[in-house]
Amino acid sequence: MSKYFKKWMNTVKLLITLLLLVSSLIGAELKELTWKKGETFLTFLQSHNIPQTLYFELEKNDRELCSEITAGIKYQVLEENNEMVQVLIPISEEMQLHLYKEKGEFVFTTSPISFEEITQTIAIPINYSPYQDLLDATSNKALANEFVRAFNQVANFKRMRKGDHVAIKYTQRIRMGQYYGTPTIHAALVEVKKKQTYIFKNDGDGLYYDEKGRNLTSFFMKTPVSYTRISDRFTYKRFHPILKRYRAHLGIDYAAPRGRKIYATASGKVIFKGRKGGYGKTIEIRHEGGFKSLYAHMSKYAPGVYSGKWVKQGTHIGYVGSTGVSTGPHLHFGLYKNGRAINPEKIIRVTKNTLKGKAKKEFIAYTKEVSQNLLDTIKNKPQPLNITQFDKQTDLKELLVAKVEA
Ligand SMILES: [Zn+2]
Incomplete structure (x- = not known):
């Protein structure tokens, strides 16, 4: 093991160390590390004494994926006898780079990241502010942020008082017993003095619309180049x-x-x-x-x-x-x-940002159903999501499965 590698390992912030409990792999250790600022896929290979040809022999799209690794991201390393044998590096919420040792050499592949998904509808009475009350009730910062962002141009939170409500139907990903990624808000409601403002996500373009099928985003994107x-x-x-x-x-x-x-x-x-x-x-x-x-x-x-x-x-x-x-x-x-x-x-493609004809009719019918559901939730006040019930060992399983396949 090189001096450089030891030094590098010492400087990496060790977040979680979990011992494998599987008898065939006693002596193996899974570490969760943080991708350092300035680290690239090539410097990573170098610090683990993996030949750079591994990178240069990849095809174009895979090499592009290696550029998607962002500083600060958490990745997992499986070590056996203090030597790295596998590594999983996320490049998006759903995909990861996977390196594993086979017959003394590292193999590069990409694989989907496993997570669980929970969809639920919650209602929260306002005590302080939508952001703070959502955070207090769910401990989900990403949800509170996305909620505030979604209502940015349609509701004035400053007018909200005690006794008002918010209700949200959303999907949250869960991985290793923690919230994972940014939740998808399917629909949400802000109720001020019994007057409701709704937003609904249109799956077609991922943008928010109101109950009449009008786009709430003034923002649109243009093709960045005149292409052949x-x-x-x-x-x-x-x-x-x-x-x-x-x-x-x-x-x-x-x-x-x-x-x-x-x-x-x-x-x-x-x-x-x-x-x-x-x-x-x-x-x-x-x-x-x-x-x-x-x-x-x-x-x-x-x-x-x-x-x-x-x-x-x-x-x-x-x-x-x-x-x-x-x-x-x-x-x-x-x-x-x-x-x-x-x-x-x-x-x-949706630069014009308007729903028309049949799509619009269907969307409005959908908003009627979901808004009723949100109103009912305010009446029934269900408990927010408790994530402690979820599997903390997902990643271990991924690495073990990969090992068996290899
Ligand atoms: Zn490309």
Whole structure:
């Protein structure tokens, strides 16, 4: 074991150490570690004495996935006799990179992250504020944040008083006995002096609408480049029948000639400008509503664009190129909502943001049913979710299963 590796291990914040309880693996230890700032997939391989060819022999999309690892993310390492034999690194809420040792060499694959999902409807009387009362009742910060964000433009929380209510129908992921990821709010209600304001998520575009099927988001996104064709589409978690493994492409590839201008898809703040592993020269912009956009493989940045700068929709930010892992000039465009990669085509296609005809009728019928359900919940006051009942050993099982397969 190298001196460098020992030093690295010492500096990593050890969050949880769980001993495996399975007799065949006594001596094995599972550690949860935090991905350091500045660490890349390549430096990670280096510090574990894994040849970098493992990375360079990966195909383009897999190398792009390695650039999706974000600093601060928690990942799991399985050690046997103090030596790493397996590692699981999440690259999204649903997918992870999986390295495991087989016949003395490391093998790279991607696999879905296992979690449980709970959908429930809760109602909470207001004592202090919707955010604080939700947090007190559920201990779920992500839920309280998403709730406030969802109602941002439609309800004035300052007018809420004791005796008012909020009700939410949502789905929360649970992993290792903890809340996992950002919950999906399907519908919610704010009741002020018995007067109700509702929001409903439209699954088609992931945006919130009111009970009349009107879009509540003024915000929309524009295609960031004038492209010749789409050379690769978004796939979140597709099982490849021939390769017998999961594949993912967390963005959309727009083929376009080198040097073509790239524009900000919507207004926001530039939060990253620089090289990002396989993505090459990259810019990231944070937008309202929990959205983030990513533009990769640029040949050059536009002059005057820097991290921290506010840009308007349509601002020229860079030029098409093929830096990083790229087979030809194209723009890899990624879109994220609350840190979760989403399909840009779903959002960009609904630029006009209105439901029409049959879809609108169906949506309104749906809102009637759900709003009644929310009102009933306020009357019945069910208890918020208790997560202690959930399995804390999910990750151990994943690693063990993988080991048996290997
Ligand atoms: Zn791509």
